[in-house]
Structure formats: C-alpha cells, structure tokens
Amino acid sequence: MILKSQVEWVLHCCAILAGLPEGRYLSTKALAELHGLPKEYLSKALQSLSQASLVETTLGPSGGYRLARAPSDINFLEIVEAVEGKARSFTCTNIRENNPCRPAGYCDSKPCAVARIMWEADEAWRDTLRRVRLSDLVGTLSEEVPADIWRSTFEWVLKRAG
Amino acid sequence: MILKSQVEWVLHCCAILAGLPEGRYLSTKALAELHGLPKEYLSKALQSLSQASLVETTLGPSGGYRLARAPSDINFLEIVEAVEGKARSFTCTNIRENNPCRPAGYCDSKPCAVARIMWEADEAWRDTLRRVRLSDLVGTLSEEVPADIWRSTFEWVLKRAG
DNA sequence: CTGTTTTCGGATAGTATATGTCCTTAATTC
C-alpha cells in the first residue's frame, strides 16, 4: 500500500500556491523547477487538482495555477484524494460467498465484518487528513523553514508568477 | 493506495484458524477451497503469516497451519502487516532539497512537515487496526453468521483438519 | 522402506498500475 509520489508533489505545490498573492498564477514550469520534478508528469498531477476544483487556471504566458479557495478552507484529504482517488484502500471481494457450506442463493444482511473493520481504519486515516488544513501546513513551514530561505523562495516564485 | 487482496484472504483464514481446536492443523488446500481462492498463491500469503510468527506449521499429511497465539493476543495490524509489510504508505523523497534557493549543503533539522502530517494519518490507521483483536472478529462473526452456516462450516473444517 | 502429503522457497509469466515522455489543440498574452 503505497501512495503515489504525485501526492507528495501536489502537497508541496499547494503550499507554494498558498503563499501566492491574490490574483497571481504560477506555471507548471516554475513549480517543477522549484521542486526538481519532471515538468510533464507534474502537469498531470496539477490537472488532477484542477479537475477537483482545488485550483483555477489561466492559459497563455503569465498563466498557470492558483488556489480556488483560501488555504484555511482546503484540507489535506481533498488534496490527497484529488490525485489518489476516493476509493477505499481495502476492497472486499466477498470471499465468504465461496463458502461451500452456504445454502445456494443465501444473501448477507450486512457487509463483511472483516471489511467493516478495515474500512474503519480507512476512515481514521481520512479523518486525520480531513482535520489538517492547508493553512496549518503553511503555518508550520513558515515557523520551521529558516527565514532567509523562506523569503528568497517566494522572491524566486514571485519573479515567475504571472 | 490499494491493499493486496492477500490481506483479505489471511484475515478470513485467521478467523477460521481461531476456531480450530487446540493442537489441530488446517492445510492450505482446505483454506483455499473454503474461500474459493487459488491454492498456490494463497500459500504465499500463509507463508507470510508463518514468517511473522503468527502461525505454526507442520509438514506431511494432516499437516497445515494453526495460530501461534490465542486469538485475543493477536491484533489486526499484525496480520495486515505480515502480508502488506511495515512500510509507511507515504514516502518522503525530500523534494524540498531541490529548492534552488537553498544554500548548498544546508541540512534540515526536522523531517519534512508534509511527511509528518501524512505519517500521522498513517499512525491513526495503524492504531485502529492495532486496537482490534482477532477474537473481536470471531465474536462478531459468531453473532452475525447464521448459526447453521457457522456450525456446518466448522464441521467441514474439522473433517479436513489434521 | 516406499509413496503420499505437506510447507517452503525459488523461478517464471501475465496483468495492472505508476511513472515518464511526446505531441496536438485551444486559449491567452504581447
């Protein structure tokens, strides 16, 4: 059970977009360079954010991405699910139905007990991510990243933001 | 992020093994037939349980698997990790190090803030599974599965248990 | 002792998914 590397990518990208001034856009090219990522493939991940309506885009030079909502109104789960999908990590194939001791045509009243437990764990994972806002990440980063690096990074970004 | 189907398989198998009388063994063949699973591949999953010391084995006819500990002393996380591995679902590749604004040779004092949040969610998932004992599953099943199916299943099992 | 059954490990093949690249199209800016 391994998350796509795209999850890591878009989380870092969203943190950068969260620091972008109102009305400005940042391109795939800039985000790829800033994080040392393959531009073409990162583009696919950003398209996922776009399809999930987490970011807005414009075309042309000075075009790119910006957040569609305030960082305090976007949580981690939304970002993760945008690229990873909303499917549960555990899929029940109902192997209990293969039990040769079952009467033919017997129908279960409840979903499988095994699945219910696995889904509960899945929900705990989702709940944790749902509780963390993008603004929380930005807050942590602005505290932990050395001030000069933090500042020069956004100078670098603003120089490239349309 | 999708768990292997083997996870579902071994959980159901452990539930059956938990109902096995003291000192008896159940073979891969029987477990595969009972759940309608490919015998050879299920064998790999059961080997994982064996390597994790969750089950004990004997060879020869009348050989097979039995639980190494009481069902109340085995939790879901142990079983899941036996086949799924103990690795975290989110792997941090430290893309922040690619930031061109970083001074050369700069070293981070803490693990990445993004990773810490993702790992926290991972821990919530693990905690949930850790809290559920195999005996809890058996308890639920014995309540929910119709008594006649439950009984005939274990008659079927005992007929094949060595 | 011989033959059968079992677990276990290695080898191998097929399938699905993840990763990565390339190209075209339409919109936007200058």
Added chain:
DNA sequence: GAATTAAGGACATATACTATCCGAAAACAG
C-alpha cells in the same frame, strides 16, 4: 503573428501485484 500556457491523448517504461509451476525437505501411512 509568435510565444507561452493548460489540457488531454498516445505511447513507452518501470514497478508491483497476481498467479502458476517446480523441486526440496519434512512428516506420516502402509
């Protein structure tokens, strides 16, 4: 009109999952 961008399709590669087959060693029955 030329350059730049997001979007999406097509395609290739890599990695993991699923599945099967085989041989070895151990246990058991006759």
